[in-house]
Amino acid sequence: xxxxxxxxxxxMDFINNMLFFLLVFIIIPQIRLKSNVILAIVASIxxxxxxxxxDGMGIPLLIISYFLLFRHxxxxxxxxxxxxxxxxxxxxxxxxxxxxxxxxxxxxxxQFIESLACNIILNYVFALFITYMGIYLVRRLSQYIxxxxxxxxxxxxxxxxxxxxxxxxxxxxxxxxxVQLEYMRTNIVLTVIIFIFIFLGTLYYIAGYIxxxxxIRELEKIKESNLYIKELEDNYDEMRKFKHDYKNLLxxxxxxxxxxxxxxxxxxxxxxxxxxxxxxxxVPKLNNPNxxxxxxxLVRGIIISKMITAKNLGIKVTTEVDxxxxxxxxxxxxxxxxxxxxFDNAIxxxxxxxxxxxNFALIDDKYATEFIVNNNTAPNTKVDINKIFTNGFxxxxxxxxxxxxxxxxxxxxxxxxFLNTKFENDEFTVILTIEKEN
Amino acid sequence: MLNVAICEDNxxxxxxxxxxxxxxxxxxxxxxxxxVISTGNPTEFENYIKYRSDNxxxxxxxxxxxxxxxxxxxxxxxxxxxxxxxxxxVFITTHEELAYLTFKRxxxxxxYIRKEDGIKSMNESLYKxxxxxxxxxxxxxxxxKKMFHYSLGSRDYTIDVSNINYLETSSSSHKVFLxxxxxxxxxxxxxxxxxxxxxxxYRAHKSILVNLDNIHSIxxxxxxxxxxxGSSCEVSRRKLPGLKRKMAQ
Numbered sequence: 001x002x003x004x005x006x007x008x009x010x011x012m013d014f015i016n017n018m019l020f021f022l023l024v025f026i027i028i029p030q031i032r033l034k035s036n037v038i039l040a041i042v043a044s045i046x047x048x049x050x051x052x053x054x055d056g057m058g059i060p061l062l063i064i065s066y067f068l069l070f071r072h073x074x075x076x077x078x079x080x081x082x083x084x085x086x087x088x089x090x091x092x093x094x095x096x097x098x099x100x101x102x103x104x105x106x107x108x109x110x111q112f113i114e115s116l117a118c119n120i121i122l123n124y125v126f127a128l129f130i131t132y133m134g135i136y137l138v139r140r141l142s143q144y145i146x147x148x149x150x151x152x153x154x155x156x157x158x159x160x161x162x163x164x165x166x167x168x169x170x171x172x173x174x175x176x177x178x179v180q181l182e183y184m185r186t187n188i189v190l191t192v193i194i195f196i197f198i199f200l201g202t203l204y205y206i207a208g209y210i211x212x213x214x215x216i217r218e219l220e221k222i223k224e225s226n227l228y229i230k231e232l233e234d235n236y237d238e239m240r241k242f243k244h245d246y247k248n249l250l251x252x253x254x255x256x257x258x259x260x261x262x263x264x265x266x267x268x269x270x271x272x273x274x275x276x277x278x279x280x281x282x283v284p285k286l287n288n289p290n291x292x293x294x295x296x297x298l299v300r301g302i303i304i305s306k307m308i309t310a311k312n313l314g315i316k317v318t319t320e321v322d323x324x325x326x327x328x329x330x331x332x333x334x335x336x337x338x339x340x341x342x343f344d345n346a347i348x349x350x351x352x353x354x355x356x357x358x359n360f361a362l363i364d365d366k367y368a369t370e371f372i373v374n375n376n377t378a379p380n381t382k383v384d385i386n387k388i389f390t391n392g393f394x395x396x397x398x399x400x401x402x403x404x405x406x407x408x409x410x411x412x413x414x415x416x417x418f419l420n421t422k423f424e425n426d427e428f429t430v431i432l433t434i435e436k437e438n
Numbered sequence: 439m440l441n442v443a444i445c446e447d448n449x450x451x452x453x454x455x456x457x458x459x460x461x462x463x464x465x466x467x468x469x470x471x472x473x474v475i476s477t478g479n480p481t482e483f484e485n486y487i488k489y490r491s492d493n494x495x496x497x498x499x500x501x502x503x504x505x506x507x508x509x510x511x512x513x514x515x516x517x518x519x520x521x522x523x524x525x526x527x528v529f530i531t532t533h534e535e536l537a538y539l540t541f542k543r544x545x546x547x548x549x550y551i552r553k554e555d556g557i558k559s560m561n562e563s564l565y566k567x568x569x570x571x572x573x574x575x576x577x578x579x580x581x582x583k584k585m586f587h588y589s590l591g592s593r594d595y596t597i598d599v600s601n602i603n604y605l606e607t608s609s610s611s612h613k614v615f616l617x618x619x620x621x622x623x624x625x626x627x628x629x630x631x632x633x634x635x636x637x638x639x640y641r642a643h644k645s646i647l648v649n650l651d652n653i654h655s656i657x658x659x660x661x662x663x664x665x666x667x668g669s670s671c672e673v674s675r676r677k678l679p680g681l682k683r684k685m686a687q
Contacts, residue, residue, distance in 0.1 A: 320537040361539035368591025372539050411624075412608065418590055422621035431543075433591050 008116055010048045013058065015120055016095060017044035020062060023087045023131050030073040039068065063088075078150065082157040086134070089164045093191060094126035096171070100184050145206055152206055159198045167191050225301035232304060233292055290321035294362070298336040299327050303360065306343035310358045315350060320361040325369070331434065334417070338410050339371060341403045342430050346375035349428060353378040371432040383423045439494045440469065440571065444476040445483040445514060446501045446530060452476050454557060455499060458564050469572055471497075480509040487517050495575055496525040497568070499551075503532075515545040523594070524578070526571045528564070543593075584636065588616075588625040595623075599636060603665045604648040605629060619667055642673040642681055650684055658682075 021040035025032050043065040051058035066084055098119050106115035138147065145152060170190065174183035257265050291307075294300040303319070310317050327335065343358075350356035353376055361372040377383070404421070411417045411432070420431040442459055446452050459473055475486050483500075498518060502511035515527050526548045529541065541547060549567045551560055584599040601618045607629055608615065614627040629647050633639060639647045642663060654666045658678060664670045673681060 318538070320540045322540075359539050361537070361543065363540055363543055365592050368593075370543065370591065372543065374539055412613075415612070418613070418624045420621060420623040422623075424620045435591050 006052060008112075010052055012116065012120065013048040013051050014044050016091065016123070017047055017058070017062060019124060019127055020066075020087050020091045023090055023127060024066065024069065024083065026128075026131050027083050027086060027135070028073070028075075030075075031069045033072065035071075036069050039065065059088075076150070076153070078153050078157055082153060082160060085157065085160040085164050089160065089167065090127050090130050090134075092164075092167060092171070093188070094123050094130060096184055096188055097126050098122035100188065145210065151209060155202055155205055155209070159202045163191070163195055163198055166194055222298065222301070225305055226297060229292075229297070229301055229304060232308075236289070236292065288319045288321055290323050290325075291319055293323065294321065294325045294327070296325075296327040296329075296332045296335075298332045299339065302336045302339050302343070303362075306340070306347070307358075307360065310343070310347050313347065313351060313356075315347065315356040315358050318357075318359045320359075320363075322362060322364040325362055325364050327369070331414070331417075334410050334414060335371070335432075335434075338407050338432060339373070341407050342371075342373040342432075345403045346373050346428070346430075349377050350375035352381070353426075367436055369434045369436070371434075372429065374427060374429040377426050377428055379426055381426060383428065439492075440471040440497055440575070441474045441492070441494045442471060442497045442499070443474055443483070443486065444499045445478075445480060445511075446476075446499070447478040447480075447504045447506070448501075449478055451530075451553075452478065454560070455564070458561050459568075462565060462568055466568075466572075469568075471568075478504075480504050480507045480514060483514060484509065484517060487514065495571075496522060497571055498525060498527045499530060499564075500527065501530045512541065512544065515541075515547070519545060526567070526574075528567050584638075586616075586632075586636070588614075588627060590625050595625075599638070599649065600651060602639075602649045603652050603667070603669055604642075604646055604663075604671050605632060605639070606643075606646045606671065608645075617669065617671075640681060640684055642671070642677050644674065646671055646673075648673075648681075653685065656681065656685070 018040070021044065025036075025040075043062070047058040047061050047065075050061065063084065066087070067080065070080060098121075101122055102115050102119040105118060141147075147153065167187070170183070170187045174187065177183075253265060291304065292300070294303070307317050307319060343360075346358050350358055355376070357376045359372075359374040361370075361374075363370040363372070407430075408419065411419045414434075416435040416437065418433040418435070420429075420433070422429045422431075444452060444455050446455065456473060456476055459471075463469070463471060474490075475483065477483050477486075496518070498515070500511045500514055504510070511529060511531075515529075518525050518527060527545055528549045528551060529545075529547050530551045530553060532553050538550075541550075548570065549563060551563050553560075555563075585596045586599050586602060587594060587596050589595065597616070597618060601620070603617045603619065605617070606615050607613070612626055612628070613624045614629065614632070615622065615624045629641070629645070633641055633647055638650050640650050642648045648663055648671065649665075652665050652667075653663055655664045656662075656673065656678075657664065661673050661675060661678065662670050663673050663681075
């Protein structure tokens with residue numbers, strides 16, 4: 001152990017304690033209160049005194065005072081522990097790094113003050129650099145990762161804990177063996193390597209977790225749309241029954257009229273009008289039985305649900321579906337995603353016109369299956385067909401605009417998917433042709 | 439000579455159509471045309487399609503639904519299309535029966551005539567369709583436009599070469615992307631064989647063939663080609679001088 005006189009040791013300790021609190025305040029802006037700042041200063045001074053007489057006591061006290069900072073702002077305990085771990089680790093790591101550099105630069109015995117100053121300055125520089133880098137990294141990653149998810153927080157916390165324990169263990173062992181300086185360098189290098197491994201491991205783990213969550217959501221969605229489809233099927237059956245009943249009633253009416261029983265017939269008609277709660281004009285126009293016979297739940301689901309969406313938006317919708325369409329299982333997800341985007345785009349585009357129309361056709365023959373999505377646009381709309389595929393361009397402002405580029409990407413992944421996009425006479429048509437494998 | 443063939447199960451309507459065609463002939467004595475068959479029986483009509491002996495251009499007027507027959511108008515049209523890609527087909531339909539996109543896709547009809555629009559509108563539509571037919575036949579014979587062909591699935595497609603801006607291949611798949619004035623389409627193929635066939639298509643890049651007739655300008659600095667409609671594509675540095683020479687010719 002290198003000798004430091006008591007006063008300078010105490011000053012160093014105080015400054016290091018202050019750094020810990022500074023880091024905590026940077027990481028958690030919510031606890032930057034006047035009272036907390038005073039608490040931090042007082043605690044730093046007190047602990048630096050205590051540390052002189054009871055080596056090592058400072059750290060547990062520091063931890064206790066850290067938890068005292070959360071008197072007003074009360075986040076999760078996992079979060080509090082995570083921030084504590086980050087603060088402690090950053091502090092300890094930058095301290096070691098600063099120390100090693102200052103020892104190498106200056107001779108401790110001849111240039112004591114310079115060495116100390118260098119140590120302190122580097123310590124702060126490294127710690128702040130690491131912290132701000134970490135914050136920047138988290139901000140960038142938060143586009144992809146939900147850092148509020150308790151499980152993700154737990155994963156990060158536990159990996160942070162492993163890192164800190166490892167680092168502390170190394171330092172302690174080298175201190176006990178009295179070879180701290182020699183091992184410090186190895187320690188730092190090892191810690192950096194371990195950090196990289198743990199960081200990557202954690203990222204992979206989180207990525208896996210996110211995928212799993214997505215899969216669960218997808219499954220739920222499928223369940224929902226299946227329910228919806230069931231309901232529609234029932235609806236359709238009911239409508240058919242209604243049609244049937246209607247014909248029977250008309251038949252009985254015609255019999256009455258043939259018997260010249262005009263009065264009775266008139267009453268019967270009145271009754272009928274009163275009875276029929278169902279307005280014929282209100283019956284959904286999705287009564288294309290072939291639509292319900294598409295053999296793939298996902299594809300069928302997306303077509304029906306988007307058609308209903310379009311209908312509800314007041315768009316005139318027609319569907320033409322060849323009977324008994326079968327879709328290969330391995331294509332169904334791609335097709336569903338492509339159709340989803342195409343329908344969304346078509347719905348957006350045609351709504352700008354006075355008489356929005358959306359037409360869909362599914363044509364199937366021996367060699368290929370064709371999905372056609374066609375919509376009209378407002379008269380004289382200018383669509384640059386060569387630009388709609390590039391990212392960020394869309395005829396609608398503030399629209400996400402990545403739709404068709406995404407479609408093209410999905411199509412490119414399949415060697416037997418072919419896309420045809422046409423804009424002519426104020427009509428926009430996209431045809432997806434899927435060649436069948438022989 | 440243009441042959442007109444009519445299939446419609448309502449006999450009174452057949453007379454109406456015949457009259458319209460007769461009037462058109464009277465109004466346009468310069469056009470050589472005749473009605474070769476007009477029937478309400480789809481089977482008879484089908485036989486005519488299958489066994490007709492002459493090579494004349496055809497104009498078909500076909501009803502979509504026949505009350506007493508399983509055969510539908512679209513079946514007849516598909517039968518026609520098997521042997522005759524240029525035959526002009528006009529469907530007669532009521533609003534509900536029309537599967538617009540499917541028909542367009544499978545048959546490429548010239549027009550649809552709606553029964554509920556009334557005789558006067560029918561008359562106008564047929565006059566317009568016949569005008570268009572003669573105009574197209576004339577174009578086809580006089581200039582023999584250079585057409586680009588490709589096939590996909592069960593269909594053959596033709597595109598007027600003068601509408602093409604450029605073709606490109608993607609390195610990952612064996613697909614060719616065709617960029618024309620109104621559409622972008624893709625199909626299986628390779629640029630080498632296309633380049634050989636069409637002299638006005640120039641290889642501006644390892645993976646791009648451009649139509650020299652549609653180029654508006656060349657940006658040598660950024661190595662870009664701009665087309666008349668505002669679209670653009672890349673040109674490789676190696677090919678730039680050759681392209682300029684071609685354009686100067």
